[in-house]
Amino acid sequence: MKEPQPRAIHLKDYAPPAFRVETVDLDVDIREDHALVRAKLEIRRNAAGPLVLDGDELELVSVALNGKPVPYKVTEDKLTVAEVPDSFTLETVSRIVPQKNTKLEGLYATKHGFVTQCEAEGFRRITWFVDRPDVMARYTTTVRADPKKYPVLLSNGNLIASGEGWAKFEDPFPKPSYLFALVAANLELLREGNLSIYVEPGNLDQAGWAMDCLKRAIAWDEKRFGLKLDLEEYKIVAVGDFNSGAMENKGLNIFNTRYVLARADTATDVDYLNIDRVVAHEYFHNWTGNRVTCRDWFQLSLKEGLTVFRDQEYGADTYSRAVTRIQEVRSLRANQFPEDAGPMKHPVRPQSYQEIRNFYTMTVYEKGAEVVRMQHTLLGEEKFQAGMRLYFERHDGQAVTCDDFVQAMQDASGIDLQQFKRWYDVAGTPVLSCIACTKSSVVTAWPSWRLKYRRIPAWNFSSPSSVCCMRTTSAPFSYTVMV
Numbered sequence: 001m002k003e004p005q006p007r008a009i010h011l012k013d014y015a016p017p018a019f020r021v022e023t024v025d026l027d028v029d030i031r032e033d034h035a036l037v038r039a040k041l042e043i044r045r046n047a048a049g050p051l052v053l054d055g056d057e058l059e060l061v062s063v064a065l066n067g068k069p070v071p072y073k074v075t076e077d078k079l080t081v082a083e084v085p086d087s088f089t090l091e092t093v094s095r096i097v098p099q100k101n102t103k104l105e106g107l108y109a110t111k112h113g114f115v116t117q118c119e120a121e122g123f124r125r126i127t128w129f130v131d132r133p134d135v136m137a138r139y140t141t142t143v144r145a146d147p148k149k150y151p152v153l154l155s156n157g158n159l160i161a162s163g164e165g166w167a168k169f170e171d172p173f174p175k176p177s178y179l180f181a182l183v184a185a186n187l188e189l190l191r192e193g194n195l196s197i198y199v200e201p202g203n204l205d206q207a208g209w210a211m212d213c214l215k216r217a218i219a220w221d222e223k224r225f226g227l228k229l230d231l232e233e234y235k236i237v238a239v240g241d242f243n244s245g246a247m248e249n250k251g252l253n254i255f256n257t258r259y260v261l262a263r264a265d266t267a268t269d270v271d272y273l274n275i276d277r278v279v280a281h282e283y284f285h286n287w288t289g290n291r292v293t294c295r296d297w298f299q300l301s302l303k304e305g306l307t308v309f310r311d312q313e314y315g316a317d318t319y320s321r322a323v324t325r326i327q328e329v330r331s332l333r334a335n336q337f338p339e340d341a342g343p344m345k346h347p348v349r350p351q352s353y354q355e356i357r358n359f360y361t362m363t364v365y366e367k368g369a370e371v372v373r374m375q376h377t378l379l380g381e382e383k384f385q386a387g388m389r390l391y392f393e394r395h396d397g398q399a400v401t402c403d404d405f406v407q408a409m410q411d412a413s414g415i416d417l418q419q420f421k422r423w424y425d426v427a428g429t430p431v432l433s434c435i436a437c438t439k440s441s442v443v444t445a446w447p448s449w450r451l452k453y454r455r456i457p458a459w460n461f462s463s464p465s466s467v468c469c470m471r472t473t474s475a476p477f478s479y480t481v482m483v
């Protein structure tokens, strides 16, 4: 097989998709040595041109348009149908081999069954699709597998029908393809109310802590952000062979066992804390990432920076705010600062990429969270929460950009953040000199500071050498810069 030539994709070239997929009716039949995938897509034209669907290692069996055969062209990674009406149903049947899928993207085998990983571009390894995050569709999924080997069948949304060896799910929320998930496996279940944690056989005694964490995260998000669980069923699946840490698929999170399983005699305090933060992080994505998602992968920090900020705040509210912050800043200095000063440096919102998988970085996640934290510091909790409410009011069910987020913060607060947006587009770490300017003989706990730039990346601020005074908050470390 010929390796494709690396090709850079640029943010400036973004254009809306030529076709939108409104509904997806998927039937995945997992057999002994392959799986057959039947996909029925309701598609609507958005712009002129042929229909081009993405695929990766799919063996195309058949294509039908409105129930009839249609001429098409297929290559390794594209299925093109030149002549299509403005609104139509496209049905494809493809054969995939999850048993031999060693890329661990799309549908693949684990020790006790099959799971999926579709972020960023794994869905195209399951079926032909307009595989980009700004195509949000409603999914109905039927999973079929040998009931003796794989008794647990799951997908996003609610179970609407089932029988021996099959189950059908309907997800009421439109979602991008990267949030699709499917599981067919032999698993054990810990269930409380509408919350389920599935683990591999023999691990059930280690799932209790993750369940506690999930309940705590749900209660915190409702109290601090006013965001409620919008699902009838919330499921977590933990398998040893899951390669991506944890994934926030709508209503069906898939985790590596190290972020779910803990028992006092085998897990450390750090293990317990990591589970708490990761379970919370994936849960918080249900709103910041899933209800409002990214327009394109350049906006990855829209969901990751914001959700890391939210899980940091969850940690601060749940444990010691000061200790939590010290740990986060230590990690930022040890890991993100070198990235930002080295050959791999890139802005929180990169301008181009050849392979999006390489941008799941400390900069996009951790610096992205700091950029959100600065907005929180500038606005204060009340106005920041007003900004969050406005963001959801405007963009619920949409795929948007980092600019849309900052705009909501600006409009809700009345604070001009136009210049602030540059934090998203410039790499590098500013260096400040900091002199305490409290002259009073009374030493206050948190004096004012005079800040001066010593080194600053190519910010191009309107007053690049400006000096500002700020008062620190009660947090032990804060690097908000006001210009």
Ligand SMILES: [Zn+2]
Binding pocket: 281, 285, 303, 304, 307
């Ligand atoms: Zn995340």
